[in-house]
Amino acid sequence: MTAPTSARRQRLALLALCLPFFIVQLDATVVNVAVEAIRRDLGGGLGGEQWVIASYTVALAAGMLTAGSLGDRYGARRVCVLGTVVFGVGSALCSLAPTLPVLVVARTLQGVGAAALLPCSLALIVRQFPEPRARAHALGLWGGIAAIGLATGPVAGGVLIALVDWRAIFWVNVPFAALAIALTCQYVVESPPRERRLDPYGLVLGTVALSALAGGLIQVGRSGWALPLIAAGSLTGLAFVLAERRRRDPMLPLAIFSSRPFSAASTAGLLFNFCLYGTLLCLSLYLQGPLHQSAFATGMLTLPLTVTVGLGATASGRLTARFGARVPMLTGFSLAGLGAILLVAADSLPLVLAGGVVLCCCSIAMPAMTSVAMSTPPEEHTGLASGVLNTARQTGGALGTAVLGTLLTAGSAMSLSVPMTVVALGYAAAVGCTLLATRPRDLAALPR
Incomplete structure (x- = not known):
């Protein structure tokens, strides 16, 4: 009876850790089909619509390095549960927002909660499944469920807006969050805490840099503040790097990038989210704009994309376990x-x-890419490595929605040609990163 019971606990633990990533990814795209309804109800132009999306992704990207360090210091399960609580509260506040600024603040709170739960859930999976093949399968399922959440967002949003209104897209997160908290507390084993100093300077500089860059890119062509914001974000980013080099216990130890597989996989992750998040926003706006589709129709039309994302991510775990990471990454x-x-x-x-x-x-590339990155660090730094990887990915998502959304509307009429050219170049660069991340002699040196 012990083995089946243990296997059942493992399955429930994996479900508990997949659910938070599912709702985080769902919320990253569910708003895409709702922005027009939100604008009609609360006001604001395209810049306001982009901020409803960007406030979430910026907060998510900016907080994950600190969250990964907190998970290493206080226990990843504890921080994961706390983040899920904050995310649920933020979701409820979003549904009650009376004005656009209040909605943006509530979306930011959602992003803070997501930043706490995401890297810790990944670190806990790595700990729960130490054997490489089992870990590859677990990461495949984790990535598959999350990818389904990412692509289901527009479908769920369209249905909920048609049946209720845009506020329902936030209420739906609350029961998922409650279930994830219950399962995590019951079945997930806590990671042992390790002493780490916090880095408030790194947190402030990193948050300011990312927020200024995203804000400047969103305001390009709409405000005279765009270029000063971009310049301020770039300078603050440089100050962040210099500060992290000098600190004894930095939030982002730059030495972690000395591993070629980890650096290349993290860069591929940034490009992955830059292209995918930005494309999903562009397609939603294009379908509801020049192609004159309703929010419900837009959600339904994205159903084939949802199925493709889910099948690809789920297949990636099996492909990675059988052929290694290079084949699914290059294919995807x-x-x-x-x-x-x-x-x-x-x-x-x-x-x-x-x-x-x-x-x-x-x-197809996402779980394989995650497997490469998370095979690199020693066990005591899995929370940090998860935070770095997911920070790179969510930074890409924040910048992708800002840059590609701006390019979509840069001309007199919406056109996919310019933003999709940028996306094609981004994926070409991701292929190059894959070749660097999966060189046989580098992977042979990774711990098993």
Whole structure:
């Protein structure tokens, strides 16, 4: 009876750790189809719509390094549960927001909670599944469920807006958060705490740099503050790097990037989210703009993308366990680049959907990419490494929605050609990162 009981606990523990990532990814895209309804109800132009999305992703990206360190110091399960509570509270506040500024603040609170739970859930999976093949399968399921959440967002948003209103897209997070908290407390084993100093300077500088860059990119062409914000973000980013080099116990130990597989996989993660988050926003706006689709129709039309993302991410775990990380990463990024090329010239509904489906094959690369990055650090730094990887990814997501959303509306009419050209180049760069991250002699040196 012991083995089945142990296996059941492992499955429930994995479910508990997948649920938070699912709702985090769901919330990253569920708002895409709701921005028009939110604008009609609360006011604000395209810049306001982008801030409803960017406030979440910026807070998520900015807080994860600190959250990873807190997980190492106080226990990853404790921090994961706390983050899930904050995320649930933020979701409830979003649904009650009376004005656009209040909604942006509540979205920021959601991002703070997501920042706490995401790297800690990944670190706990690494600890729960120490054997490489079992870990690859677990990461495949973790990535698959999360990818389904990412791609289900527009579908769920369209349905909920049609049946209720835009506020319902936030209420739906609350029961998922409650279930994740209950399962985590019951079945997930706490990681042993390790002494780490906090780095408030790194947190402040990193948050200011990312917020200023995202804000400046969103305001390009709309405000005279755009270039000063971009310059301030760049200078603050430089100050962040210099500060981290000098601190004895920095939030971001730059030595972690001395590992070629980890550095290349993290860069690929940044490009992955930059392209995917930005593309999903562009497709949602394009479908509701030039193609004149309702929020409900937009959600339904993205269903094939949802299925593609879920199947690709789930298959990636099996492919990684059998063939290693290189094959699924190259396959996913190459297909995604082809999809972006198809979208460059897309001007009709069938072409947009065909290009979107091919592009969403990028999900094949995600769990494999995560497996490479998380195989690099020693066990005592899994929380930090998870924080770095997910910070890179969410930074890419924040910048992707800002940059590609701005490029989509840069001309007199919405056009996919310029943003999708940037996406195609991004996926080409991700292929190059894959070749660097998965060199056989580097992977052979990784701990097993």
